[in-house]
Amino acid sequence: MPNSQMTPGIAPGRLNPDAYQNNFADLHAPFDAHEAAVAADRCYFCYEAPCQTACPTEIDIPMFIRQISTGISESAAATIFAQNILGGMCARVCPTETLCEEVCVREVAEGRPVEIGRLQRYATDILMVSGVHPFTRAASTGKKVAVVGAGPAGLSCAHRLAMLGHDVVVMDGRAKAGGLNEYGIAAYKSVDDFAHREVDWLMQIGGITMQYGKRLGDGMSLADLAAGYDAVFLAIGMGGVNALSADGEDLSGVVDAVDFIEELRQSDALCEMAVGRNVVVIGGGMTAVDAAVQSRLLGAENVTMVYRRGKARMAASVYEQELATSKGVRIIYNAQPVAMHGDSAVSEAEFEYTTEADGTLKGTGETVRIAADQVFLAIGQTLEGAPDGVAVDRGKITVNDVGRTSKAGVWAGGDCASGGDDLTVTAVAEGRDAAIDIHATLMA
Ligand code: SF4
Numbered sequence: 189m190p191n192s193q194m195t196p197g198i199a200p201g202r203l204n205p206d207a208y209q210n211n212f213a214d215l216h217a218p219f220d221a222h223e224a225a226v227a228a229d230r231c232y233f234c235y236e237a238p239c240q241t242a243c244p245t246e247i248d249i250p251m252f253i254r255q256i257s258t259g260i261s262e263s264a265a266a267t268i269f270a271q272n273i274l275g276g277m278c279a280r281v282c283p284t285e286t287l288c289e290e291v292c293v294r295e296v297a298e299g300r301p302v303e304i305g306r307l308q309r310y311a312t313d314i315l316m317v318s319g320v321h322p323f324t325r326a327a328s329t330g331k332k333v334a335v336v337g338a339g340p341a342g343l344s345c346a347h348r349l350a351m352l353g354h355d356v357v358v359m360d361g362r363a364k365a366g367g368l369n370e371y372g373i374a375a376y377k378s379v380d381d382f383a384h385r386e387v388d389w390l391m392q393i394g395g396i397t398m399q400y401g402k403r404l405g406d407g408m409s410l411a412d413l414a415a416g417y418d419a420v421f422l423a424i425g426m427g428g429v430n431a432l433s434a435d436g437e438d439l440s441g442v443v444d445a446v447d448f449i450e451e452l453r454q455s456d457a458l459c460e461m462a463v464g465r466n467v468v469v470i471g472g473g474m475t476a477v478d479a480a481v482q483s484r485l486l487g488a489e490n491v492t493m494v495y496r497r498g499k500a501r502m503a504a505s506v507y508e509q510e511l512a513t514s515k516g517v518r519i520i521y522n523a524q525p526v527a528m529h530g531d532s533a534v535s536e537a538e539f540e541y542t543t544e545a546d547g548t549l550k551g552t553g554e555t556v557r558i559a560a561d562q563v564f565l566a567i568g569q570t571l572e573g574a575p576d577g578v579a580v581d582r583g584k585i586t587v588n589d590v591g592r593t594s595k596a597g598v599w600a601g602g603d604c605a606s607g608g609d610d611l612t613v614t615a616v617a618e619g620r621d622a623a624i625d626i627h628a629t630l631m632a
Contacts, residue, residue: 195441195533197561200462202487208458211485215376215511216306224310228257230294231302239288239304244608244617245272249288249304256311265315266322268308273347273620274340276316276386277369278613279309281377283474285507287613316385321392326353331630334359334413336404337423339367340612341602343390344619345421345626350395352627357417358396361403367425367602369612371450374478375458376485403573410575414597419626422578422585422593422600423619426569426610432470436528437565445469445479445566452482464562467491468537469517470525471566473503479564480517491517492558494539496524496549526555528563537563571604581606591622599626 203211219227233250240249247268255264268275284290284305295301315322331354335342338360346356364370369383391398402408404424413420429444431437441464455461463486469476472495480493493512495502498521502509509519523539530536537560540551571583579586579594584606591599601618608614 195561197466197533197535198441198462198464200460202463202465203459205459207487208485212375212379212458214379215374216309218313219303219306219310224256224261224307227303227307228253231257232293234293238291238293239302242287242291243271244287244611244614245275245278245620246617247271247275247308252311253302253304253307256307261311261314262318262320262322264311268312269315269322271620272613272616273344273390274369274386274612274616275308276312277340277378277383278616279305279312280382281369281373282613283505283507283611286505316389319389321389323351323393325350325393325395328355329353329631331355331418332357333419333421333626333630334417335421335423336360336413337367337425337602337604338362338365338387338398339423339425339602339615340369341605341615341619341622342367342421342423343387344616345423345599345601345623346396346619347390347393348620348623349421349626350393352623354395354418354627354630356396357399359399359402359408361401361406363400365398365400367423371453372446372475373453374449374482375453376482404575405573410577410595410598414595418597418630420598421591421619421622421626422575422598422604423602423615424571424573424575424604426603427572428570429565430568430570432525432528432565432567434525434527436530436534439528439530439534440532441530441534441561442528442563442565445471445475445564446569448564449475449478449482452486458486461486463488464560465489466559467562467564468558468560469493469564469566470537471495471564471568472497472501473566473568474508476564476566477504477508477512477517479566481512481515483562483564484515484517488562490559493517493519494523494525494537494558495519495521496542497544498522501544520556523556524549524551528560529557534560534563536560569603574604589621590625591618592625 252264252267289301292301366383599622602615
């Protein structure tokens with residue numbers, strides 16, 4: 189039984205049964221054809237478009253918007269997928285407000301960008317619903333590549349390698365593919381089992397075999413893989429969680445936000461998902477926002493996010509912060525955890541206010557206690573089980589700009605590797621680029 193369900197004050201069924209479906213419905217309703225045409229019509233089809241430069245996968249955005257506006261949305265989808273095979277998920281989870289839409293000339297001139305993310309979703313949904321897969325495999329190269337991790341980087345790499353004619357075996361320790369898309373993002377960003385459907389659609393390329401329940405270090409070593417395959421791509425994510433290092437962190441009710449989000453994402457009955465009445469979330473990233481908002485949507489009365497630095501330093505975008513507050517989440521900036529209080533279960537979380545000067549954070553000595561029967565820790569993840577034989581620096585596998593590690597024949601990408609933001613779209617770009625380099629290396 190999950191920890192959350194064993195703790196007094198944390199209970200399932202806080203809402204009327206009908207409320208769950210509404211609360212966890214699609215965050216943004218998809219465009220209909222008319223809305224898409226109107227949105228596409230706002231694009232200036234810029235030459236050297238800044239939106240394209242800002243996209244980590246460098247999707248030809250003016251091209252796909254023009255294709256939508258001329259009524260060939262399947263072609264628009266193919267334009268997107270050529271650069272980003274997970275373009276459907278990225279259309280749902282990308283922080284477009286800090287990427288393509290932030291630099292759109294319409295945003296700069298008028299404060300209202302072309303809605304690139306929603307247009308991308310419109311086009312990709314049309315093609316995926318049709319069941320058509322727009323790519324075919326090249327003739328077999330006879331080469332075999334192991335991909336460890338079936339998250340965005342691993343899937344992107346596997347698909348590109350399969351397209352190029354290689355046989356790919358993707359291994360993942362879990363029971364399903366998708367990584368963070370399947371287990372680690374808020375349910376309202378990926379409704380109707382989209383993550384699972386996207387993997388099924390991607391697999392239509394052929395040449396990819398999935399092996400579940402297989403983890404590096406668990407009867408499978410990097411040396412074995414390197415010996416058995418022509419190349420290895422590591423996309424093992426960040427499986428560990430940082431410790432809070434505060435008194436009371438072992439109290440019942442103090443849990444990792446990623447576990448809560450995973451439990452929620454895999455739940456078939458949200459009315460059975462337990463949540464506290466008073467929830468405190470510690471952290472300032474997307475995971476913190478996803479945990480806080482979903483706690484509110486499950487019926488928690490008071491949800492407080494506490495972040496140790498100021499608003500501008502928060503990893504979650506202003507849009508995400510505003511989403512949280514619009515759902516009734518209170519955000520306290522500049523407060524760091526001191527201790528969790530309670531007998532066996534947490535009842536209060538104590539914080540010390542902070543100030544920041546020249547990047548250095550200092551406690552002010554002033555403290556505050558917040559009632560809490562559930563505390564979610566969203567204070568960052570760590571590389572777990574880094575394989576022997578590859579260099580690691582500052583907690584990430586060291587790679588060059590095409591994903592090569594320090595070990596010949598081994599590439600890495602996604603959250604586990606150095607460089608780039610920890611975003612789905614960045615992982616997709618890194619997986620794709622590593623695949624292209626693997627192909628060039630194997631065929632040289
Ligand atoms: Fe269109 Fe904006 Fe991109 Fe220009 S910057 S091509 S207007 S989406």
